[in-house]
Amino acid sequence: QVQLVESGGGLVQAGGSLRLSCATSGRTFSSYTMAWFRQVPGKEREFVAGISSSGMRKRYADSVKGRFPISRDNTKTTVYLQMNSLKPEDTAVYYCAADRGVTYLSPLPHEYEYWGHGTQVTVSS
Numbered sequence: 001q002v003q004l005v006e007s008g009g010g011l012v013q014a015g016g017s018l019r020l021s022c023a024t025s026g027r028t029f030s031s032y033t034m035a036w037f038r039q040v041p042g043k044e045r046e047f048v049a050g051i052s053s054s055g056m057r058k059r060y061a062d063s064v065k066g067r068f069p070i071s072r073d074n075t076k077t078t079v080y081l082q083m084n085s086l087k088p089e090d091t092a093v094y095y096c097a098a099d100r101g102v103t104y105l106s107p108l109p110h111e112y113e114y115w116g117h118g119t120q121v122t123v124s125s
Contacts, residue, residue: 002026002114004096009119012086016123020081022096022116029077030054033102036070036081037109038092038121045095047107049081059105064090086123093118 008020020036035050049070050059058070067086072079079096097112106112 002029002032002098004098004114004116006094006096006116006119009094009121011122011124014086014088014123014125016086018083018086018121020083020094020096020119020121022079022081024077024079024098026077028100030074032098032100032114033105034070034072034079035097035105035107035112036068036079037095037097038090039095039118040092045109046092047109048094050105050107051079052105057105059107061107083121086121088123088125091121091123093120 003025005023031053036048037045038048039045047061051070051072055072067084069082095118096116098114099112102111
């Protein structure tokens with residue numbers, strides 16, 4: 001069982017930055033693929049970024065590529081999403097997800113077993 005707790009969300013002006021953190025429990029963090037998704041009311045959950053268990057492979061949605069680098073610290077069992085050059089359309093609840101068996105850094109929510117409760121990010125224009 002893995003528990004995920006997101007933090008770092010908030011209100012920021014367009015062009016600003018935030019760093020999301022996802023702290024995890026469990027002793028096998030280094031074996032999990034980690035990902036960030038986001039969701040706005042009335043829309044499906046959307047893949048943002050994913051990182052392999054080793055941190056060597058990363059994948060990004062086109063909408064955030066070059067702006068939202070993902071990273072992880074296996075010693076701290078935490079994954080990060082650095083959000084730069086934020087836009088109003090980045091406003092959403094951001095969720096951290098984890099799975100040990102997902103391949104190719106899947107962008108599909110149903111392939112991830114564990115989820116955090118989310119953190120709200122609001123970008124004002």
